[in-house]
Amino acid sequence: MNSNLARRGFLRSAALGSLAVGLSSSPFAQTALSTRLEWSVFKRSRDYASFMDAIKRMRANTNPADKRSWQYWTNAHLNYCPHSVSYFIAWHRGYLRLFENQLREISGNPRLTLPYWDYYRDPIIPREFTDPSPANPLY
Numbered sequence: 001m002n003s004n005l006a007r008r009g010f011l012r013s014a015a016l017g018s019l020a021v022g023l024s025s026s027p028f029a030q031t032a033l034s035t036r037l038e039w040s041v042f043k044r045s046r047d048y049a050s051f052m053d054a055i056k057r058m059r060a061n062t063n064p065a066d067k068r069s070w071q072y073w074t075n076a077h078l079n080y081c082p083h084s085v086s087y088f089i090a091w092h093r094g095y096l097r098l099f100e101n102q103l104r105e106i107s108g109n110p111r112l113t114l115p116y117w118d119y120y121r122d123p124i125i126p127r128e129f130t131d132p133s134p135a136n137p138l139y
Helices: 002-023 048-060 070-080 088-107
Strands: none
Touching: 048 070, 048 088, 070 088
């Protein structure tokens, strides 16, 4: 009889816990889908200016311990990215998501998404990333 009560208590707690999780707004819940734009389209979009501004601000911040700095994200990638292991894609996907969230926070643009570059469509690195001009934060 005592084990029945323990089991009922466990089941009741589990059910209430499941209900509570279902009713709460989880930080892991996806609220909306974002569309990533290919670089050649993105650089003509309304979000390009806020993207460039966020990158400039991150590069200007020279504190490698501050997650608002470019160096912080560079160090995280260099020191923790698990290349050549089975969970590389999952790790990198999470890293990019956190980086993108940081770009949104810095830019003040909640709809900002990272663009992508389709190497198979255009195998030449976009010139915005190869221009060594001091005014170019993407170099």
